[in-house]
Amino acid sequence: MAFNGKFELESQENFEQLMKGLGFSHDIIMKYKDISSIIEFVQNGNSFKFIYNFGSRVITNEFTIGQESEFVTFTGHRVKALAKLEGENKLVVTMQGLTAVMELNGDKMIETLSDGKVTFKKISKRI
Structure with missing residues (x-):
């Protein structure tokens, strides 16, 4: 399943806790x-x-699987990251102590961002 389409945020959990933990x-x-x-x-x-x-x-972030790329975070910080595919519907991005996982599940995109202690979860629906 290709990662093509637009998704709108439906819900999120632990945003504040993860951001506090990241300073x-x-x-x-x-x-x-x-x-x-x-x-x-x-x-x-x-x-x-x-x-x-x-x-x-x-x-806008552009990257190629298996090649280190520079990502811009939602706060405007620039970080080096490496992305890999796991199967057809799961993308894993590692960057400076964080792991982001984006997984397609039907018309939902489930995203998690973890520092190893706290996991932020976000669910978006295809629009």
């Missing part, structure tokens, strides 16, 4: 905790483009 300030956490988001995935073979829409802010 983000209360102001940053409050700024982003309830913001709605739409993510568009474009996959062409092993090449991917993710376009994140956070309100008026748009962030």
